[in-house]
Amino acid sequence: MIEKIGVDISENSRFIDIIKDKKCYEKILSPTEIMVFEKFSYEKRKIEYLASRFSAKEALFKACNKKFNFNEVSILNHEDGSPYIEANFLDGYITHVSISHEKAYSIAFVILEQRK
Numbered sequence: 001m002i003e004k005i006g007v008d009i010s011e012n013s014r015f016i017d018i019i020k021d022k023k024c025y026e027k028i029l030s031p032t033e034i035m036v037f038e039k040f041s042y043e044k045r046k047i048e049y050l051a052s053r054f055s056a057k058e059a060l061f062k063a064c065n066k067k068f069n070f071n072e073v074s075i076l077n078h079e080d081g082s083p084y085i086e087a088n089f090l091d092g093y094i095t096h097v098s099i100s101h102e103k104a105y106s107i108a109f110v111i112l113e114q115r116k
């Protein structure tokens with residue numbers, strides 16, 4: 001059963017400086033996400049990756065209404081590219097996330113489902 005949903009949109013330009021400031025982006029990204037992020041060679045990809053992970057975590061907060069540190073949650077990708085959420089504090093729930101990027105914005109949508 002769907003418990004709640006959450007959505008969030010980010011303006012990519014907010015992240016232009018943050019991608020160069022490790023102290024700042026490590027507050028948003030988990031250690032696993034940082035490994036992915038630091039391998040990207042293009043700034044545009046770094047910006048949309050960071051913006052979309054930020055949005056996904058804001059959307060997750062809207063769905064679960066629990067305070068958490070953004071760097072404790074990972075938004076990773078299956079082999080086919082589809083995203084999924086890793087968050088230890090959400091035992092008992094199934095999460096679904098969808099992400100899209102455009103030139104100026106990144107958006108994420110999260111569904112929180114109760115495990116039967």
Ligand SMILES: CC(C)(COP(=O)(O)OP(=O)(O)OC[C@H]1O[C@@H](n2cnc3c(N)ncnc32)[C@H](O)[C@@H]1OP(=O)(O)O)[C@@H](O)C(=O)NCCC(=O)NCCS
Binds near residue numbers: 052080082083098
């Ligand atoms: C995968 C696909 C849907 C991504 O769409 P896009 O417009 O290129 O890119 P968007 O910015 O909207 O979405 C990118 C995000 O989609 C998600 N994504 C990638 N592959 C996915 C998949 N297989 N399933 C669900 N989500 C996927 C990822 O989260 C990705 O962001 P991330 O890499 O930062 O995590 C697209 O590349 C694709 O393969 N489309 C096929 C459509 C098709 O077959 N059309 C045929 C008729 S023309």
